[in-house]
Amino acid sequence: MAKKKIVVIGGGITGLSSTFYLKRELEKQGLDYELVLLEAGTRVGGKIETVRRDGYVIERGPDSFLRRKPEMQNLVRDLGLADELVENATGDNYVLAKQGLHAIPRGSIMGIPARYRPFFKTGLLSASGKLRVMGDLFLGKQQVDGADMSLGTFLRARVGDEMVDNVLEPLMSGIYAGDLDEMSAEATGEKFLKLEREHGSLIKGIRAMYNETTAKQSTESTFLTLRQGLATVVEALEKELSAKIIKKGKRVHKISKQARGYELTVTNQEKLQADSIFIALPYHEIMPMFRDDAIFEEIGEIPAASVATVGMIFPKDAIKKDIKGSGFVVSRNEDFSMTACSWIHRKWPHTVPDDKILLRAFVGRRKEESIVELADKAIEETVLSDLNRIMTLNQAPEYTMVTRWRNSIPQYTVGHGQRKEAIFEEFRKAYPGVFAGGASFDGVELSECVRQGKDGMEAVLGYLEKLGVQ
Numbered sequence: 332m333a334k335k336k337i338v339v340i341g342g343g344i345t346g347l348s349s350t351f352y353l354k355r356e357l358e359k360q361g362l363d364y365e366l367v368l369l370e371a372g373t374r375v376g377g378k379i380e381t382v383r384r385d386g387y388v389i390e391r392g393p394d395s396f397l398r399r400k401p402e403m404q405n406l407v408r409d410l411g412l413a414d415e416l417v418e419n420a421t422g423d424n425y426v427l428a429k430q431g432l433h434a435i436p437r438g439s440i441m442g443i444p445a446r447y448r449p450f451f452k453t454g455l456l457s458a459s460g461k462l463r464v465m466g467d468l469f470l471g472k473q474q475v476d477g478a479d480m481s482l483g484t485f486l487r488a489r490v491g492d493e494m495v496d497n498v499l500e501p502l503m504s505g506i507y508a509g510d511l512d513e514m515s516a517e518a519t520g521e522k523f524l525k526l527e528r529e530h531g532s533l534i535k536g537i538r539a540m541y542n543e544t545t546a547k548q549s550t551e552s553t554f555l556t557l558r559q560g561l562a563t564v565v566e567a568l569e570k571e572l573s574a575k576i577i578k579k580g581k582r583v584h585k586i587s588k589q590a591r592g593y594e595l596t597v598t599n600q601e602k603l604q605a606d607s608i609f610i611a612l613p614y615h616e617i618m619p620m621f622r623d624d625a626i627f628e629e630i631g632e633i634p635a636a637s638v639a640t641v642g643m644i645f646p647k648d649a650i651k652k653d654i655k656g657s658g659f660v661v662s663r664n665e666d667f668s669m670t671a672c673s674w675i676h677r678k679w680p681h682t683v684p685d686d687k688i689l690l691r692a693f694v695g696r697r698k699e700e701s702i703v704e705l706a707d708k709a710i711e712e713t714v715l716s717d718l719n720r721i722m723t724l725n726q727a728p729e730y731t732m733v734t735r736w737r738n739s740i741p742q743y744t745v746g747h748g749q750r751k752e753a754i755f756e757e758f759r760k761a762y763p764g765v766f767a768g769g770a771s772f773d774g775v776e777l778s779e780c781v782r783q784g785k786d787g788m789e790a791v792l793g794y795l796e797k798l799g800v801q
Contacts, residue, residue: 335364337791338595338605340583342370343377344777345769346611347568348406349784350576355409356792364795368572369597371582375569378739379777381560382732387689388560388682389642391734393777394675394691395419395554395561400778402785404555410567415559418552419678425659427667428455428497432659432721435498438541441522442498443490443533445541455497463491464534471531474516474524481745482520483512489523489533501660505671507775508636508696508740518743558681561777586620588762607764607794609787614754614771615738624761630753633771635738637703638695641714642675643728645688652723663699669717670696687729690718697742707733741771764798766790 339350350368357364374380378392396403398418407413425432433455438446444464451461467489474485482503486495500511507519516524526536557563569577585596586608595603610617614633621627658673675682675689683689692714695703702710711731718724751772758765768783 335606335795336592336604337364337366337607337609337795338603339366339368339609339611339787340595341377341611341769342368342372342375342577342579343611343769343780344379344565345377345780345784345787346370346609347375347565347572347784348781349609349611349768349787350572351406351409351568352785352788353791354572354576356788366576367603368577369581369583369595369603370577370579371598373579375577375579376562376565378736379561379565380734381562383559386684387644387687388558388679389675389689389732390560390691391640391642391732392736393561394673394679395556396777398553398555400776402778402781404778406781407557407564410564410571412557412563412567415557415563416555417558417679417681419554419556420657420680421552422674422677423654423656425654425656426455426498426501426662427659427665427721428501428662430665432654434656435502440537440541442494442502443526443537445534445537456493460491460493460497464494466491467534468532472527474527479515479517479745479748481512482514482516482523483510485516485520485523486511489527496664497662501662501671504663504696505660505693507742508638508670509742510697513697513742513744515743515745515747518747556679560682583620585622586762586765593762593765606798607791608766609791610765610767611769611784611787612767612771613738613741613769614767617767617771621762624757626757626761627754630750630757633747633750634742634744635771636695636697636740636742637700637735637737638670638693638740639703639710639733639735641692641694641710642732642734643690643692643711643714644683644730645690645724645726645728647686647688649724649726650688650722651725654722667717667720668694668702668713670694670699672714672718692718703735703737707731741775764791764794766794 339346346368353366380391382389423434425434433453436444436449436453438449444450473488486499503511523533526533530536581597583595583597587594592604592606593608595605597603613635618627657678660671661667661669670693672690672692675691710733766787768787770780773783
């Protein structure tokens with residue numbers, strides 16, 4: 332009998348972690364299956380890409396992962412890299428709103444105040460805006476069970492437009508690069524919905540959460556990375572899997588169902604066979620593989636936003652008027668092209684020589700993506716112009732690195748959950764043994780992607796076990 336074959340498509344963190352755990356589980360169970368990961372490009376890692384030069388560690392994509400979510404930490408430990416973990420340095424974060432930088436009030440969680448005194452002192456909101464936020468305490472439950480709505484609609488009803496525009500939207504946009512008034516409340520605001528369900532108020536729920544957190548006070552930081560950058564994880568995964576499993580330059584053009592298993596048409600019309608497939612790609616890259624199946628067109632798209640990151644190195648004395656924090660996000664109501672900026676030399680001091688500073692700005696988000704297509708120099712000049720409106724930079728950057736991520740940030744618009752389930756149901760009915768996961772579906776944070784990779788591993792092995800092909 333021919334050896335059974337598992338194919339993972341996509342070499343981002345979801346596909347890599349899925350393949351890593353598949354390999355480990357196959358070895359543990361003594362299963363003699365063929366395992367292959369197909370990557371269309373010349374490198375693996377997806378949006379994880381680290382540049383190391385002259386004592387700097389500069390991330391082109393994400394710079395860290397959340398400590399409170401375990402999956403990425405577990406992967407790091409499973410790779411034997413726990414000693415390389417580094418915590419972020421603490422510091423105030425700001426919102427650029429009302430033509431100035433304002434520190435996010437202490438004692439707030441997800442932007443919602445748990446402590447009243449810092450909230451009432453903030454300049455982010457007018458007096459009437461603050462009173463409108465307090466109205467949340469008396470509204471009771473507002474959401475309709477089973478009906479999705481935009482997160483903007485939900486939050487505006489609870490805490491008012493000013494709070495949404497000046498605080499919550501900038502914070503959420505920093506995660507999704509999206510428009511709060513389009514984003515699905517079920518898919519992106521589940522924690523807010525849960526607070527309302529359980530407490531009848533966001534503030535009451537946040538205060539309960541805050542009291543519980545402070546009762547077991549921890550000095551742990553919010554974010555973690557690796558000493559030499561997140562690419563350390565990718566490099567370890569690539570070494571573990573080797574060229575025997577990872578095949579680069581292999582773009583999958585079509586997946587066809589056969590009497591038994593599937594046929595994949597890849598680069599140069601090469602044909603590969605598979606008994607089970609896990610696809611870890613953006614949805615807009617998955618749809619063409621099933622172009623003969625009209626149902627995917629009928630389900631609709633999962634749109635994606637384009638963004639760019641701009642890393643700039645300066646001498647330490649280049650900034651004459653500075654903020655004390657580690658970065659800021661920008662309200663859409665401000666006339667700025669930047670959406671956020673991080674003081675990397677403060678957030679991750681180990682990544683920058685002592686006599687230098689590294690700023691990392693972000694441009695582009697849903698409905699504001701044209702800037703991403705400008706020339707590098709034009710993007711740099713735009714960012715410098717924005718920065719000089721809130722601080723004083725008296726020197727040009729010594730080095731600038733612009734990285735474009737086109738159609739890279741999935742947009743979980745209203746109805747996302749239903750679309751996702753319709754896609755998975757079509758796979759279950761029409762393509763048994765084919766599974767999908769990754770940022771397009773159930774979370775964009777690195778741990779969420781690793782979780783989906785492990786889910787894919789379990790789904791593939793569960794399917795093959797049911798077929799009795801062990």
